[in-house]
Amino acid sequence: MRRVPAGVVWAGxxxxxxxxxxxxxxxxxxxxxxxxxxxxxxxxTAADFTLQSASGxxxxxxxxxxxxxxxxxxxHCPDVCPTEMMRLAQIHRRLPGQDxxxxxxxxxxxxxxxxxxxxxxxxAQAFDPSFIGLSGTPAQIADVAGAFYxxxxxxxxxxPDRYFVNHTxxxxxxxxxxxxxxxxxxxxxxxxxxxxxxxxxxxxRGRDEPAGRTRAGRPEGGVxxxxxxxxGRSVPADGLPWRGAGS
Amino acid sequence: MPGMWSxxxxxxxxxxxxxxxxxxxxxxSVEVRQPWLRWLPPAVADTALFGVILNHGDRAxxxxxxxxxxxERCVPMxxxxxxxxxxxxxxxxxxxxxxxxxxxxxxxxxRPGGDHLMIMGLRxxxxxxxxxxxxxxxxxxxxxxxxxxxxxx
Numbered sequence: 001m002r003r004v005p006a007g008v009v010w011a012g013x014x015x016x017x018x019x020x021x022x023x024x025x026x027x028x029x030x031x032x033x034x035x036x037x038x039x040x041x042x043x044x045t046a047a048d049f050t051l052q053s054a055s056g057x058x059x060x061x062x063x064x065x066x067x068x069x070x071x072x073x074x075x076h077c078p079d080v081c082p083t084e085m086m087r088l089a090q091i092h093r094r095l096p097g098q099d100x101x102x103x104x105x106x107x108x109x110x111x112x113x114x115x116x117x118x119x120x121x122x123x124a125q126a127f128d129p130s131f132i133g134l135s136g137t138p139a140q141i142a143d144v145a146g147a148f149y150x151x152x153x154x155x156x157x158x159x160p161d162r163y164f165v166n167h168t169x170x171x172x173x174x175x176x177x178x179x180x181x182x183x184x185x186x187x188x189x190x191x192x193x194x195x196x197x198x199x200x201x202x203x204x205r206g207r208d209e210p211a212g213r214t215r216a217g218r219p220e221g222g223v224x225x226x227x228x229x230x231x232g233r234s235v236p237a238d239g240l241p242w243r244g245a246g247s
Numbered sequence: 248m249p250g251m252w253s254x255x256x257x258x259x260x261x262x263x264x265x266x267x268x269x270x271x272x273x274x275x276s277v278e279v280r281q282p283w284l285r286w287l288p289p290a291v292a293d294t295a296l297f298g299v300i301l302n303h304g305d306r307a308x309x310x311x312x313x314x315x316x317x318x319e320r321c322v323p324m325x326x327x328x329x330x331x332x333x334x335x336x337x338x339x340x341x342x343x344x345x346x347x348x349x350x351x352x353x354x355x356x357x358r359p360g361g362d363h364l365m366i367m368g369l370r371x372x373x374x375x376x377x378x379x380x381x382x383x384x385x386x387x388x389x390x391x392x393x394x395x396x397x398x399x400x
Binding site for chain 2: 075076078079080082086119122126127148149150155156164166167168169170183185
């Protein structure tokens with residue numbers, strides 16, 4: 001039997017090692033996660049608020065450590081709100097069981113004159129028993145809506161208690177650190193439910209933080225951030241990597 | 248004898264109606280496919296009817312309203328979007344419209360987030376799975392009465 005020259009053997013070994021290293025690197029370096037909605041790069045910590053539920057006051061900070069889906073609407077809304085609440089319930093049901101308990105859907109009324117906390121509770125819970133309906137004084141509602149740039153106005157009033165409320169329709173996602181991470185449009189909630197559910201689970205895991213990356217690597221911000229490299233997440237000197245990254 | 252007179256009057260009116268009927272163009276034929284009413288939480292007094300309305304005729308037909316024993320009024324409405332200029336998404340607006348038009352040999356799609364027949368002032372909560380009688384009224388076609396299922400969707 002002819003002997004294979006040592007050089008060829010070593011070349012083969014080197015090639016095998018290189019291929020293995022490439023494969024390992026590919027597995028270790030996680031693919032950038034793609035959200036259904038363009039993630040917000042300057043993640044602002046949402047200001048805390050306290051509103052009334054049927055069973056007492058609820059604060060946004062009560063859910064720190066979990067993920068919150070925030071939606072603004074009203075119970076007399078004949079078309080847009082029920083559609084969106086139905087979608088949110090479908091998305092919520094798609095979550096794995098352990099995630100479902102840590103993704104909280106909050107509906108805040110934009111019609112505080114008619115929507116009492118009790119009415120909000122019965123409305124929200126009719127879509128999913130875990131959903132939380134919130135109301136407050138008109139001034140409190142205006143503050144909370146303003147913080148999320150939600151616009152709303154009465155329209156088509158025929159009687160003092162009969163009118164519509166035109167309102168913006170986005171749903172807001174706050175991550176485990178109460179930062180505004182994603183905004184979903186009306187159509188996305190209908191068309192991309194599986195993807196949205198994956199996004200929420202992904203945020204619960206707390207990985208992939210474009211705000212910190214943007215801040216550490218691109219101080220000017222506003223540029224789509226590259227995904228954080230595995231294990232190489234840079235932590236600013238203040239030791240609070242993803243807080244207060246808002247502009 | 249008032250009874251005689253009113254009977255005569257009815258006969259005359261009926262005769263004139265019969266005489267007049269052939270003069271008018273025959274009403275266009277309208278077909279409603281997959282109608283459904285949206286289930287909503289019991290606290291809500293208004294809901295909407297969705298589905299597809301086909302116009303098989305040569306002239307445009309308008310959906311002008313309707314009636315149902317389940318509610319006070321049926322009103323054509325449209326949900327529209329206006330740019331809000333912010334990340335909070337478009338402003339969703341709701342407006343009554345005098346009618347919704349179905350073009351000749353065309354269709355009108357009633358769907359969530361668009362055109363719909365609003366069912367206002369429900370007399371009681373709709374139950375998922377039940378069917379409700381709804382009559383649609385048209386300008387240019389005869390009324391159509393439907394059995395419409397209540398769907399949670």
